[in-house]
Amino acid sequence: MEISNSVALVTGANRGIGREFVAELLNRGVAKIYVASRDTASLKDLLKDGDSRLVALPLDVTDPDQVAAAAKIAADVTLLINNAGYAAFQGAIAAPDTDDARREMEVNYFGTLSLTRAFAPVLAEAGGGALINMLSMLALVSLPMAATYSASKAASLSLTRSLRAELGAQGTQVVGVLAVQTETNMGAKLPEPRMTPQEVVADALDAIQAGTNDEIIAGNQTRAIHEAFVADPKGLQAKMSTRLPQRT
Numbered sequence: 010m011e012i013s014n015s016v017a018l019v020t021g022a023n024r025g026i027g028r029e030f031v032a033e034l035l036n037r038g039v040a041k042i043y044v045a046s047r048d049t050a051s052l053k054d055l056l057k058d059g060d061s062r063l064v065a066l067p068l069d070v071t072d073p074d075q076v077a078a079a080a081k082i083a084a085d086v087t088l089l090i091n092n093a094g095y096a097a098f099q100g101a102i103a104a105p106d107t108d109d110a111r112r113e114m115e116v117n118y119f120g121t122l123s124l125t126r127a128f129a130p131v132l133a134e135a136g137g138g139a140l141i142n143m144l145s146m147l148a149l150v151s152l153p154m155a156a157t158y159s160a161s162k163a164a165s166l167s168l169t170r171s172l173r174a175e176l177g178a179q180g181t182q183v184v185g186v187l188a189v190q191t192e193t194n195m196g197a198k199l200p201e202p203r204m205t206p207q208e209v210v211a212d213a214l215d216a217i218q219a220g221t222n223d224e225i226i227a228g229n230q231t232r233a234i235h236e237a238f239v240a241d242p243k244g245l246q247a248k249m250s251t252r253l254p255q256r257t
């Protein structure tokens with residue numbers, strides 16, 4: 010899909026990788042971006058230059074009313090970017106309860122599902138359009154210190170593959186982005202070295218422009234880990250399995 014003159018919606022646009030999606034979409038000549046955030050006050054810095062292509066949208070991806078309202082307001086979207094994510098970085102057993110595990114599923118899995126369901130007719134109306142789902146290498150290998158986050162991203166990867174098949178009939182391009190630790194608030198809890206959000210976003214948007222309809226491995230650091238995964242999936246999992254959660 011051509012990005013110039015497209016109309017994008019980015020969830021979690023106020024910071025981290027979402028904010029970089031906004032910057033790079035503007036560089037690539039997007040016509041309009043709905044910059045979606047739970048708290049539109051957090052978009053102040055992004056909106057300060059007064060770029061008329063940016064439209065603030067209040068959107069908690071776990072709130073069905075806000076999701077439905079977003080699909081009505083942003084009825085001209087041609088590129089939906091499911092970027093919003095939550096990671097508690099906790100073990101499956103070491104966590105005090107399952108509250109954060111449920112929140113990870115609500116944001117990362119059900120949020121992606123709800124947004125895509127709400128915008129599928131909008132994308133169809135646009136002749137197909139495109140969808141980017143921000144996944145993680147942890148969709149392929151499980152990190153015990155982020156056990157329930159890994160599970161939520163594995164669920165989202167599975168969902169992304171079915172969405173690609175189901176939305177294929179209406180011509181929607183679906184790109185799932187696999188990435189390792191990246192320099193954001195979320196990534197700061199993961200070991201160095203970290204990738205820049207710019208590397209991740211450039212590869213994701215290049216894939217959209219190239220017409221890729223598949224998962225992509227974003228950034229050199231992810232490509233190195235992915236090569237290790239392809240060569241020896243169980244070996245890489247065994248290595249990751251040594252990264253246990255802190256016991257309290």
Ligand SMILES: NC(=O)c1ccc[n+]([C@@H]2O[C@H](COP(=O)([O-])OP(=O)(O)OC[C@H]3O[C@@H](n4cnc5c(N)ncnc54)[C@H](OP(=O)(O)O)[C@@H]3O)[C@@H](O)[C@H]2O)c1
Pocket residue numbers: 020021022023024025026027046047048051068069070071091092093094095096116143144145146187188189190191192193194195196197199
């Ligand atoms: N950083 C990494 O190492 C890394 C690696 C691979 C994949 N990813 C994925 O990349 C995506 C972006 O992550 P990031 O690193 O930029 O994380 P981040 O800096 O923690 O930002 C997360 C974003 O998601 C938003 N968000 C959280 N819950 C939400 C909800 N219920 N409704 C709407 N927005 C919500 C946050 O909004 P608030 O400001 O309102 O909290 C924030 O804008 C996520 O899907 C993440 O899983 C990250």
